[in-house]
Amino acid sequence: MFAVEVNNLSFSYGPKTILSNLSVRVDTGDFFGIIGPNGAGKTTLLKLIAGLLKVTQGDVKIFNESINAIKMDKRARWMSYVPQENYFYFDFSVIDVVLFGRHPYLKEMERPKKSDIDKAIEALKFTDALMLKDRNIMELSSGERQRVVLARALASEPKILLLDEPTSYLDITHQIDIARILKKMNRDGITIVLLSHDINLTSMVCTRLLLLSEGKMVVCDKPEKVIKTEVINNVYKITPHIILHPETKKPQLLLPE
């Protein structure tokens, strides 16, 4: 069974077409990357999969159920969504923020139980953020905050994790941190759909890549089949050098002069 199935999906904001006639399948257990230039429709696609935008043309299925028909609570238990900008209006403690991930499991007015707190702590351990437990979210660095946000997503025990540019504000040390955590989650059976501008990073972590351009699919395949000079040149209008990573043998892109 596919974790995510997108069939003939089109979407527009008013007269502006964002996605046209897109069909993609994400296998259960995949580490699926979405890349493409600015304005290609990546974030819109991710939000449609997340159920945050209403599907009007075509269809998005999550584990064979149409996204519009899935109850909100069930959807929230199946999928965790991590946006690019993680913003907090009030200065909650880290453990409180991670406990927000338990929201879909709690009844109206119910306080988090011992088991919920245990799950939150487990999630913090997983993302190597347990020592931040009692700190306040607003005093954390970007790298620390991103680990907390991932713990929040993990606390919902999702089957699918949707991420919008999780490494965009991070230095290389923290980028690798996050990539390792995501790979570990993927090994534990969580299907990951990750959207990124960082082609080299997606090449290293993703099992498959979708390259979008102007709302259409250019190619959807293994990184070796996507990160090729002529494909990149077609979409990004630059001629990069593609080399193989000496350890992983994954294609890596060097920018031209």
Place this chain on the structure above:
Amino acid sequence: MRKTQSWFVLLILLVIAVILSFGLGPTGFSLSDLRIPLEVRLPRIILGIFAGGILGLVGASLQGLLQNPLVDPYTLGIASGASLGAVIGYLFGRVGVLTVPVFSFIGALTTMFLVYNLARVRGKITKISLVLAGVILSFLFSGIVMLLMVLTRKPLTEIIYLLMGRLNIVFTNESLISFIIIFILSIPVMIYLFSKWRSLNVLSMSDEVAESLGVETQKLTRNIFVASSFLIALTVSFTGAISFIGLCVPHIIRLIYGPDHYKVLPFSFLLGASLLIFTDLIARSIAPIELPLSVITALFGVPFFIYLLKKKL
């Protein structure tokens, strides 16, 4: 452990406020004659708990919902609509104890519908459109109130109390019954607001994340707006627009107890109630005439609030 303690402090504060307000006044207090405390001061205390509590609760709910520290229960225009209704009732209505409250309530509810419809853009309510619609209508209604006051040339003192807040309710049979009805009507609405503590917490991470966690943000926004407006309409009809309590009480509570709405909502109710009773006590004690409550909340509240902010920074 810490939680029981904090409940306790706020509760003790409220009890002290009630005792002082019951015992103090120009005629003093003696056990042999309880007529003044029972007939004059007790109704004020009850109305004070009710109105102050609602101001605190609604202020906390709306600041949490709209994520705007400057929002208070009057930002959404409800109070100005109520004021306009009150002034119309006072100037043109038949004289009766309930004339002003009824006109005021009608004004408030009308405003609620106007704000809601103004704020709806392409079927969706946004935080900013709600605040803008409320502020715009507030200006309009304040303008009309001024116009009416100038044109009708009636003495302004009574109107100032209508607008600036008072607790000097006189309980006739008529007004007592309507107050009891209002009290009963408002309880489920208050419970609804309390019950939304976890959704309000989750909402502090942006609408999108809240929605991905299963919070129906549009429905929540609409319901909290309607519930808040309804409660404010009820209180303003009886007390006029008492400023500052709904703005500063949630801030004070958050400074002391943190941002969790599980605490912020009920604690704001308790502190709002105590502060309004103290305010009323001061308003009727420090000057030869009784002062409008908003004068006291502004004169005493603002310096205190500044002190709290500075201390925290």
